[in-house]
Amino acid sequence: MVLSNIYSCHGYICLAFVLSVGCLYTSAADTAADTGPKVVLQANRENLKVSPASLKPQQVHISLGDTATDMTIMWATRVHDISVVEYHTGDRQKAIKVEGETIKLDTTNEDGAKYLHRVCLHGLQPQTKYFYNVHGESMDTLSDQFSFTMPPVLAGNTHSFMVYGDLGTETHDMQFLLQEALNEKYEAVFHVGDIAYDLNKGQGQIGDKFLQKIEKVAARTPYMTVPGDHERNDEFLHYRYRFSMPNLPWPMPSDNLWYSIDIGPIHFVLYSTEVFFYDEVNIEEMLQWLKTDLDKANTQRSARPWIIAMGHRPMYCSIDKNDEDCKRDNSLVRTSLEDLFYAEGVDLVISGHEHYYERTWPVYNKRAIQYNYREPAAPVHITIGTLGSVYESDKSTNVGGQWSAFVLSETGKESFGRLKVFNATHLHWEVRECANNKLVDQIWIIQPYHRPFNLPRVFIPNPLGEMGDKWLQNENSFGLESFLGLSGSHYGDDYQTKLTVLVCVFVICLLGLMLRKKVLGFIRLCCLKQEPCNKLKAVVHNNVGANV
Numbered sequence: 001m002v003l004s005n006i007y008s009c010h011g012y013i014c015l016a017f018v019l020s021v022g023c024l025y026t027s028a029a030d031t032a033a034d035t036g037p038k039v040v041l042q043a044n045r046e047n048l049k050v051s052p053a054s055l056k057p058q059q060v061h062i063s064l065g066d067t068a069t070d071m072t073i074m075w076a077t078r079v080h081d082i083s084v085v086e087y088h089t090g091d092r093q094k095a096i097k098v099e100g101e102t103i104k105l106d107t108t109n110e111d112g113a114k115y116l117h118r119v120c121l122h123g124l125q126p127q128t129k130y131f132y133n134v135h136g137e138s139m140d141t142l143s144d145q146f147s148f149t150m151p152p153v154l155a156g157n158t159h160s161f162m163v164y165g166d167l168g169t170e171t172h173d174m175q176f177l178l179q180e181a182l183n184e185k186y187e188a189v190f191h192v193g194d195i196a197y198d199l200n201k202g203q204g205q206i207g208d209k210f211l212q213k214i215e216k217v218a219a220r221t222p223y224m225t226v227p228g229d230h231e232r233n234d235e236f237l238h239y240r241y242r243f244s245m246p247n248l249p250w251p252m253p254s255d256n257l258w259y260s261i262d263i264g265p266i267h268f269v270l271y272s273t274e275v276f277f278y279d280e281v282n283i284e285e286m287l288q289w290l291k292t293d294l295d296k297a298n299t300q301r302s303a304r305p306w307i308i309a310m311g312h313r314p315m316y317c318s319i320d321k322n323d324e325d326c327k328r329d330n331s332l333v334r335t336s337l338e339d340l341f342y343a344e345g346v347d348l349v350i351s352g353h354e355h356y357y358e359r360t361w362p363v364y365n366k367r368a369i370q371y372n373y374r375e376p377a378a379p380v381h382i383t384i385g386t387l388g389s390v391y392e393s394d395k396s397t398n399v400g401g402q403w404s405a406f407v408l409s410e411t412g413k414e415s416f417g418r419l420k421v422f423n424a425t426h427l428h429w430e431v432r433e434c435a436n437n438k439l440v441d442q443i444w445i446i447q448p449y450h451r452p453f454n455l456p457r458v459f460i461p462n463p464l465g466e467m468g469d470k471w472l473q474n475e476n477s478f479g480l481e482s483f484l485g486l487s488g489s490h491y492g493d494d495y496q497t498k499l500t501v502l503v504c505v506f507v508i509c510l511l512g513l514m515l516r517k518k519v520l521g522f523i524r525l526c527c528l529k530q531e532p533c534n535k536l537k538a539v540v541h542n543n544v545g546a547n548v
């Protein structure tokens, strides 16, 4: 027994010995045959039966990272590869290599770019231009060189953004849009849902095509997104894998497709309106998150006065289709979010979904609060789904309510939004037509008092300074009614100031009337009639004479 054990043991040792010798021999043979790593790579490529060009990283796009010093870079490849980004500020010798993660998106077709890559860059400097290449380490592939500039963080800078919803591969003016985005050097592009029509179509072919088309811009300008109804397929699978938004894991979790990001004086909060329609289980969680996020944003309002909210579906619209949520009295989006946005003092709400453009007055509870944008006392709503009109254009023949300020619903006219925040008080919004870059609509929102709209407005009037300025500037003011702000239904600071001035003027006039006789008598006494004055002089004279 013992002996046989020893023998079998020896047998194993021998086997191990033979094997290791064999291994050594083969690896030695490999080394001898290997004239460099390229040969192996070549062999790899040949095995895959794809051309080297198709191995190249594609669909490069970037998005803002978790903080103001981070940037996320994503791309796709047809075969598995190690994700590496090399970046530098101009001197390629000093390039830094950062490795990231690769995930396979299973549903894509045979020719599709199944492998998605993400690399997060950290510790970047504001207002600095970075150059980068995306690098496939094991396939030895290299993308074109791209560059991006980090947004500024210091006050005193103007921040500009491109905003639109509902953009797909069929959109006519895609080339214009991309060129415009590059020319204007936007700090970010916000695509508020309905991406590609649809990312998952053709087993991902449409998604690949769309992301390849927008690479020209999205590889250089952070491309920020929210999910729309067209991203819903398979629990938002393609959306969650192909994009990576700040402060979310990747792939993004289907029960948490919302996030916020600070850029300069703006707090952007991006939410999913789809929870109200398809995955109601997440409604409470999202509303709770929104409240927490906006409460926090309000504690930092002096540093970041503007709050801009973006979600796919609007809560106000005046299109002809009556079955749309935004047309209903009890719109799910509106009844779920409006009170919160009002209470948190959200300045601007931007959506897409409806294939037209509409701008509201400052509005709350379906009533316009005022007919101008000076010190708005409620959120302003904008719907910009004008790039999707090629898929189906939404008509608005009967403008919605007194809250609607501007509607553009011409079939086939594609347009986009440009958002500029100049400083703590001045925000400019404009819409331009793609075909000729013609200005279609613009407004200034001037808000010196950012804060929750439902707070009682304690305000010490400054009748001569501010009110005077405003009265002169206010192009919508004609006559007493608009002077008092009575044409709106809300009496804000402006109203109080103006009322105070009117009351003061009234009281002065009244006093003047009542004391008319005494005042006139007094004036007469000293200046107008010589007689009483002479009498007075005589008395004084006499008294003086008596004393002498």
Ligand SMILES: *[C@@H]1O[C@H](CO)[C@@H](O)[C@H](O)[C@H]1NC(C)=O
Binding pocket: 422, 423, 424, 425, 426
């Ligand atoms: C804010 O920007 C606007 C527009 O450029 C300008 O008119 C205004 O004076 C600026 N306000 C401050 C306080 O800098």
